[in-house]
Every structure is written in C-alpha cells, then in structure tokens.
Amino acid sequence: MLRRGLFEVRARLTTNDVHEAAAALARRALRLPELAQARTVAAYVSVGNEPGTLALLDTLRARGVRVLLPVLLPDNDLDWGTYAGPDSLVRVRHGGRMALLEPAGEPLGPEAVGQADAVLLPGVAVDARGMRLGRGGGSYDRVLARLERAQSDPALVVLLYDTEVVERVPEEPHDRPVHAVVTPSGVRRFREPSRGREQP
Numbered sequence: 001m002l003r004r005g006l007f008e009v010r011a012r013l014t015t016n017d018v019h020e021a022a023a024a025l026a027r028r029a030l031r032l033p034e035l036a037q038a039r040t041v042a043a044y045v046s047v048g049n050e051p052g053t054l055a056l057l058d059t060l061r062a063r064g065v066r067v068l069l070p071v072l073l074p075d076n077d078l079d080w081g082t083y084a085g086p087d088s089l090v091r092v093r094h095g096g097r098m099a100l101l102e103p104a105g106e107p108l109g110p111e112a113v114g115q116a117d118a119v120l121l122p123g124v125a126v127d128a129r130g131m132r133l134g135r136g137g138g139s140y141d142r143v144l145a146r147l148e149r150a151q152s153d154p155a156l157v158v159l160l161y162d163t164e165v166v167e168r169v170p171e172e173p174h175d176r177p178v179h180a181v182v183t184p185s186g187v188r189r190f191r192e193p194s195r196g197r198e199q200p
Contacts, residue, residue: 003133006124006164010049022052024184025159029056029120032180032187034155035065038117042068042080042143042154045089045101050122051159057083068112069103070139077142080112081105111150113143118155121178125164130177130190132158133169144176155179 013021029035041060046053061067067083072094081103083089089101113119121140125133134140147154156178162185180189 003124013049021184026056029182034118040066040116041118042113042116043120071102076137076139078139079107114150114152116154121158123158125166125169126158126181127169131171132178
C-alpha cells in the first residue's frame with residue numbers, strides 16, 4: 001500500500017516538477033565524495049516520473065567516470081552495459097511493463113556490477129534506518145546479494161523526492177540498508193561503507 005501511494009504521488013508530478021528535481025538531484029549527488037572519487041559508477045536511466053538521472057549520468061561520464069547501466073534479463077536479474085551517451089541508449093519494452101532505456105553495447109555480464117565504486121539504486125522510499133523500498137521487481141535485491149557474495153562494499157545511494165524519505169518501510173530478511181539518500185533538498189547518510197576501493 002505504501003508503494004502504491006507513493007507511485008500515485010509521483011504520477012501527479014508535472015514535467016516541470018520532474019525537470020527541476022532532476023537538476024537539483026544532480027547538483028547534490030555530484031558533490032558526494034563517493035561519486036567524486038569513483039572510477040566506476042553503476043546507475044540506471046530514470047523513466048516516467050522517477051527522480052531524473054540523465055543529467056547526472058552525463059556529468060559523471062564527462063568527468064571520465066565509467067558509468068554502467070542495467071539491462072533487464074528475462075528472469076528479472078540485471079546484466080550491465082557501458083553508458084556512451086544518450087545516443088547509445090535503446091528503448092526496450094519488457095512484456096507489458098513500461099519501456100526502459102538500456103545501453104545498446106556489448107553486455108558485460110551480471111558480475112560487472114562488482115567493479116563499481118558506487119551504485120545508484122532506484123527506489124520508491126527509504127526510511128530512517130536506511131532501508132530502501134524498491135519498485136517491487138526484485139532485480140536490485142539480486143544485485144545487492146551478488147555484491148555481498150563477492151564481498152564488495154560499494155557506496156549504495158538512493159535518489160528520491162523529498163516526500164519519499166519516510167519513518168519506516170516494510171523490511172524483508174534479505175534487505176540491507178543503503179549508505180545515503182539524495183533528494184532535491186539534501187543528503188542524508190545512514191552508514192559508511194565498511195571498506196572502500198583504494199584510489200591510485
């Protein structure tokens with residue numbers, strides 16, 4: 001019910017609301033040390049009224065950061081490809097769901113996310129403990145489990161609207177908290193990565 005209510009609020013946002021929030025999100029996210037120091041960032045292309053990511057992706061790429069984007073597999077797991085600018089994206093419809101923008105290049109394999117210094121996660125809400133409520137497909141639960149198996153601890157950052165930081169979200173045993181949430185009005189931190197990748 002919480003997810004449905006938050007989706008309904010997003011559906012009422014105007015195009016101008018979404019653009020203004022995307023610009024503010026990019027400015028705030030780009031100031032994060034986790035992104036400023038990252039060599040590889042796993043991210044996603046926002047769709048519909050999701051908090052916008054394209055401006056952020058383009059700025060990261062312009063800085064020389066390698067940006068990985070997901071490719072949805074038939075079993076809802078994620079493969080990854082390299083972002084090479086807006087022209088490198090193709091619109092892919094998966095069944096009856098909303099079409100996604102995915103990288104057109106050679107897939108790198110599901111394990112490629114383990115190369116990321118930071119992972120930008122889509123979500124619908126995050127709570128005061130840093131627990132994330134996802135979109136409901138389970139794709140990123142698999143990503144987070146894969147990172148844990150690989151003993152990788154990239155910075156996990158969720159991009160949301162201000163109203164989507166809530167007191168508590170439902171939690172499953174496999175859920176793990178994120179490190180930070182970025183909204184148009186600020187950044188809230190929950191925990192530090194237990195180990196970072198060494199910088200050259």
